[in-house]
């Protein structure tokens with residue numbers, strides 16, 4: 219009975235919303251509100267801006283916190299080829315593996331895949347009169363770069379990422395072996 223009642227109220231609420239507006243406005247509004255919230259304080263991890271200004275370089279701060287873009291071919295990881303993991307420079311979350319890095323010729327570090335699907339959040343970016351897909355760290359909301367659909371196989375994706383958003387962790391002797399064996403799927407670890 220209580221459930222039925224609540225549902226009835228909810229329906230009435232939706233009906234009210236529908237009646238109160240006669241254009242496409244209500245379907246636009248929730249997305250706009252969501253977008254505004256996401257860019258602020260809904261990330262699982264947040265840091266005081268003062269702390270970040272001290273801890274990050276001016277370029278790292280500008281790119282990650284002010285959605286900046288480093289100049290092409292100037293980032294420290296553009297031609298970086300060591301084996302290891304690329305982490306978010308702000309919160310340390312692992313984002314990309316060197317296994318998925320490729321030379322796109324764009325002047326920015328490029329990856330065709332993520333370490334984990336949920337580690338990066340996507341959002342529409344209409345700045346500069348373009349429609350692009352912005353990539354953001356799912357943990358702390360740091361701006362990373364953009365995602366394009368002209369990457370190599372198997373994903374066809376190109377994560378075009380600022381070096382300034384990344385911190386590199388070289389694969390240790392053990393890690394190197396572990397990733398090699400998982401790649402070859404020789405043991406039970408291959409499932410990972």
Ligand SMILES: [Zn+2]
Nearest residue numbers: 306309355358
């Ligand atoms: Zn982060």
